[in-house]
Amino acid sequence: xxxxxLNDLISDFARFYILTILYEAPAHGYSILRKFKAxxxxxxxxxxxxxxxxxxxxxxxxxxxVTSVGEKxxxxxxxxxxxxxxxNRLFKRFARLVATAIEPSLDVxxxxxxxxxxxxxxxxxxGVKMTFCCIHCAQSYxxxxxxxxxxxxxxxxxxxxxx
Ligand SMILES: [Zn+2]
Numbered sequence: 001x002x003x004x005x006l007n008d009l010i011s012d013f014a015r016f017y018i019l020t021i022l023y024e025a026p027a028h029g030y031s032i033l034r035k036f037k038a039x040x041x042x043x044x045x046x047x048x049x050x051x052x053x054x055x056x057x058x059x060x061x062x063x064x065x066v067t068s069v070g071e072k073x074x075x076x077x078x079x080x081x082x083x084x085x086x087x088n089r090l091f092k093r094f095a096r097l098v099a100t101a102i103e104p105s106l107d108v109x110x111x112x113x114x115x116x117x118x119x120x121x122x123x124x125x126x127g128v129k130m131t132f133c134c135i136h137c138a139q140s141y142x143x144x145x146x147x148x149x150x151x152x153x154x155x156x157x158x159x160x161x162x163x
Contacts, residue, residue, distance in 0.1 A: 011048050016090070018052060022062065023087045026078035029053065053077055061086055111137035 014036070021027055021035050029049055036044045056062040061083035064075040079087065099106075099117055107116040110130045121132045125142060132138040 014044050014048050015052050016094075018049060019087050019090065022077060022079050023084070023091075026076050028067075028074040028076045030074070032077075056083065107131045109133040109137050111141040 017036060017040065018032055021032050027035070029046070032049055032053075033044060033046065036049075053062065053064075057064065057077075060080060062077045062079055064077045066073050066075055068074070107120055108114070109116060109120065109132045111132050114133050116131065116133055121135050121138055122129055123132070123135075123138045124130070125138075130138070130141070132141065
């Protein structure tokens with residue numbers, strides 16, 4: 001029954017993607033189908049979309065209102081606060097998963113060795129661009145190697161200052 005497993009996986013992904021579409025903006029069923037096709041490059045079965053929308057609505061995660069387009073009436077679905085909250089949690093969990101998966105390629109602070117998930121502080125030292133977690137690590141890196149550090153001696157500013 002390998003086909004069934006694959007279908008499960010595809011519909012899990014489809015549900016996740018439907019949530020990202022609704023997270024961006026309210027949408028009616030047909031525009032969800034269209035956006036999915038445009039971005040993922042494959043058609044999604046209405047048999048996945050509509051029952052899922054119905055379940056989301058039963059759980060209070062989305063609501064809908066009806067607009068008429070010409071002769072037709074269309075239900076426009078929008079996330080509720082609760083639904084938005086669920087998405088935030090899901091996306092965060094997903095982002096963490098991705099960060100973990102790519103971890104070996106993450107930058108590491110040249111001074112303290114901590115992992116840099118985003119950004120970091122870079123400075124060109126001796127003609128080499130180096131990455132640190134913060135400016136303080138860059139300074140102590142240079143200090144330890146007896147390099148000129150042109151930071152002002154104000155690292156204690158504000159601490160114990162006279163009032
Ligand atoms: Zn550091």
